[in-house]
Amino acid sequence: MHAMFRARKSQHLMRIVASFLLMLVVALPLPQAQAQTPAQASQQGAADSQEALKARIDAAYKLMMDAGRFDEGYAQLRATLLDAARSDLYEFTVESYSNAGATFLNNQILDHAEEIFAEGLKTRAMQQDVEKRGDFYLNYAMLKQAEKDYKGLVSMCATATNLYAHYHGKESQELLYANDVLATGVAAFGQIASAINIEQRNLKLAEQVTGTDDRFIWKLQNNLADMLRQMGAPTRALQYDLAVLEKRIGYYGPNHFNVLVSANNTAQDYLNLGKYDEALRHFQQDRDIAVVLKQEGNLVEQADAWLLYTRVLSGAQPFDQPTLARLQQLTTDPNYPEILAINIAHLLAAHFIAVGDPENSMSQLERAQSIAEATYGVVHPLTFAARQGLANLKAKTNPEAAAADFAALDDDMLRWNWFQVSTAGNPVVAEASRALADDMLYDYARLAKDNASVVPAFAEAVRRWPTLENEKRDLLRRLSRLIDPNDAETRYLIQTGIRLSLAYQEAASSGDSSDDPGAVQPEQVEAAYQKATARVMAKYSFSQSVVDKPLPSADTLLKPNEVLIDYFITRKWRADRESAYPLEDERLYAIVTRKDQQPSLYDLGDPRRIIPAARETRMANLRSTRSAQERGAVTLIDLNATFTGLYAGLIAPLEQSLGGADTLFVVPDGKLFSVPFPLLQDGEGAWLDDRFVVRMLTRPEALLNAGVDQGFPKTGKALLAGGLDYARGSEKGAEPLPGTRKEVDTIASILRDDDYSVEMLTGPAASERTLREDMEQATIAHLATHGAYRDEKEGGVGAVNALWQSQVVLSQSGDRQSMKRDDDDGRLYGMELMNWNLSGLDLLVLSACETARGQETFVGGLRGLPTAIDIAGAKRALLTLWPVDDAGTAAFMVGFYNHLAAGQTYPEALRQTRRDARDGKILGAQDPRVWAAFVMFEN
Helix, strand or coil, X not given: CHHHHHHHHHHHHHHHHHHHHHHCCCCCCCCCXXXXXXXXXXXXXXXXXXXXXXXXXXXXXXXXXXXXXXXHHHHXXXXXXXXXXXXXXXXXXXXXXXXHHHXXXXXXXXXXXXXXXXXXXXXXXXXXXXXXHHHHHHHHHHHHXXXXXXXXXXXXXXXXXXXXXXXXXXXXXXXXXXXXXXXXXXXXXXXXXXXXXXXXXXXXXXXXXXXXXXXXXXXXXXXXXXXXXXXXXXXXXXXXXXXXXXXXXHHHCCCCHHHHHHHHHHHHHHHHCCCHXXXXXXXXXXXXXXXXXXXXXXXXXXXXXXXXXXXHHHCCCCCCHHHHHHHHHXXXXXXXXXXXXXXXXXXXXXXXXXXXXXXHXXXXXXXXXXXXXXXXXXXXXXXXXXXXXXXXXXXXXXXXXXXXXXXXXXHHHHHHHHHHHHCCCCHHHHHHHHHHCHHHHHHHHHHHHHCHHHHXXXXXXHHHCCCCCCHHHHHHHHHHHHCCCCCHHHHHHHHHHXXXXXXXXXXXHHCCHHHCCCCCCHHHHHHHHHHHHHHHHHHCCCCHHHHCCCCCCHHHHCCCCEEEEEEEXXXXXXXXXXXXXXXXXXXXXXXXXXXXXXXXXXXXXXXXHHCCXXXXXXXXXXXXXXXXXXXXXXCCCCHHHHHCCHHHHHCHHHHXXXXXXXXXXXXXXXXXXXXXXXXXXXXXXXXXXXXXXXXXXXXXXXXXXHCCCCECCCCEEEEEEEEECCCECCECCCCCCXXXXXXHHHHXXXXXXXXXXXXEEEECCCCHHHHHHHHCCCCEEEEECCEEECCHHHCCCCCCCHHHCXXXXXXXXXXXXXXXXXXXXXXXXXXXXXXXXXXXXXXXXXXXXXXXXXXXXXXXXXXXXHHHHXXXXXXXXXXXXXXXXXXXXXXXXXXHHHHHHCCCEHHHHHHHHHHHHHCCXXXXXXXXXXXXXXXXXXX
């Protein structure tokens, strides 16, 4: 079992590396190898022997070390390597080129190293079956990193890892080391989430192979901690650094260079967490070791510089003139770490602003940006931080320039975040990556609030950030608006491309898709995109200018009687994002757009004040009765106490922008997904539902489809499921819901009168396999059954993806909950539903409890069944926010379908059904805890 476990781990790691490389559109080549024949081997004596060539190489190195004879020695080395390349000494040739290139690399003579590697790559030996080729490519990869050639690094590492896996196996030390080089290399170029994903998997596999006390393990933990620190996760970095520090002291003793490195890293973690006493203690440990070691260089001086910076930052040392001069000197001295120089530059920038010297403040921020770009590249959190500081500084004196800076920064950070989230591999890293953008969005919102001209650009940012919209998905959306409306085949390919892209991103950001063989993989996403675009190119002759035309803005899509309210939460994080109180501030904004008008931005304040935790819990726990026939059961809570103040906090501040409107499009964010907007009441006691048709959108892009015919199709195929038998052998399963059979029978009669063909699944017939097959061919799907969502706070399973804790209960489900892909377990989880193709569904009704609920998340706003249904492609879904009464639900649904059959649009039918329930026309549904539970999300 242990060996099998390791094998699975290694396969997962190779799949992660391959997926990451595919995201870069970089191949994984395995160079063609040719076996050396006996005849070739016998010819080796015709040229210089291996011993003679080695002696010539050694002599060339010695000559290069003599004063004034470097060029002469280098010429001899090149000549000797070429002679080796002409021979049949393939292994010796590969190793000699590899060692020579690495020697120049280690001495920072990069141009000569490049000449050596480039020449070696073309030799006949590199085409042979030579094991040492792995070392050659790995050394070349490290040179590419030094040259800041990102694609070169990845390409060379990819080849090296393939060769190591081929010659040494997928659990070999050689491959583990190469993966570490790849991880640290891509981190150095700013792709930190990808690096963490690779290194975490590498570490797990290495621990299985070598055990946890191996020094290589400590190296991996050290590197992983550095990546986590760069990602803004110092708490997690500290866990690794403290452990490595203890291990290294135990192995090497207290005064060793590796212990010094760990002490410095630990001090930086504490520094980032604002725990200055601990930071000072570990920087002092760093200094004490440096004094004992007496090594060449300036290790003692570096420790002194860190100590000075920490004392000034903490306020323990005043900003007097000698201190200021010393700090300024440290930002320009190349003998000190770049990260220290960047930190000091930010400290100085803040100091100069405080003393009223914006010119010097800007100079320091420009220096921080220059150092960060030179060291880490233009797409790295440290570079972004410097650019953000400059934009904030300009905001005070030149808002127009600040707006341009924020727009450019927003675009670059969105691209970077999309890649990080798509390659993160676990929700912690994905959320940390997304959280890095929050500071920028927080400041961008403040600029927009104070400058109306900035609001349109900020509104576009708000459109893209919730689902990290990228160029490819937006291109597919633009193409879908250009093609012939009757071109069903091309439209299907475009929808498939968007659907698979969203499914992959959600799986990558919420869990590890590499562990899930049923999850969408990046190669599927790319293939779907290429197929869709190739089809459009082959069938249509759109000019580039037409294709590049941006998607229509919200104000052009709306009618004069319509309003779009796009809610968006920005956050200001503390250094420790995993503390009990991680937020320094949180702001809820509403962007309100009317026809042919610039959007208006409203600062609604702290959403925790509008929706306190207690009120959020009460909304989640609303129910209508204590009946056992309820499709879920939790505590009864007073309705008025639950929703007091929601209208005043969410709608009242926007009133000046709502005049003359009768339709509200609402895009919620985070915890606002749990708010039943039609239930909100103004100061006069009027329901929002009486003033407006309230249409809920899962994300801003849904507005692109909102103007499409909202009428109920007069013909089609309907799939209805109800009256299900939940027993599985001796397992009783969920409580029967007798009202659901009557519900679907009545709905079937309504639809058959409207020329629908109806497929009924009752009793044991509603299996997952049958349901998927029928739903993917249906126009309308209606599932009347149990549903549930549970997070960790409400009895859910800890550390389990919310999409596995969002479910619809099907036939023969019994009592077990597998939370995995299983077509025979009788439970349809959100993670499974997300991969279905529901693009043909005009309406999906989940007449079950809590199907509209989910986990608040930074990527997408919500993670639950609404997410899954949106990604699967259903045009709209009618769901419930809390547990509802069985009989009342059945009657409400029948009323809804009657209004649809009578010719009302979807929004009108739902609104009228709610009114009927309030007026006592629907038996068992008059209580708002019934009629307000139903929400329709348009996708």
